[in-house]
Amino acid sequence: MKILIDTNILIPLEPVHSVDIEPQRLAALDFISLCLKNNIEIFLHPEGRKDIENDKNQVRKQIRTDAYKKYKEKY
Numbered sequence: 001m002k003i004l005i006d007t008n009i010l011i012p013l014e015p016v017h018s019v020d021i022e023p024q025r026l027a028a029l030d031f032i033s034l035c036l037k038n039n040i041e042i043f044l045h046p047e048g049r050k051d052i053e054n055d056k057n058q059v060r061k062q063i064r065t066d067a068y069k070k071y072k073e074k075y
Helices: 007-013 025-037 047-053 058-068
Strands: 002-005 041-044
Touching (some): 007 025, 025 041
Parallel strands (some): 002 041
């Protein structure tokens, strides 16, 4: 099975600073954990890259770009 996620899941999973920790983070972590335990492949929607590239905060943009590389991109 394959799952396609977007930045609504990626961003809570990959906070840049403690102030970036979102309420949905635990739910996102549980979701990813279930996928990994059940051998479900996780792919990022390619439009997510555009969301990250539009970030005006260069430090956060770079950190999220690096985090994005941990996942496969689905075309």
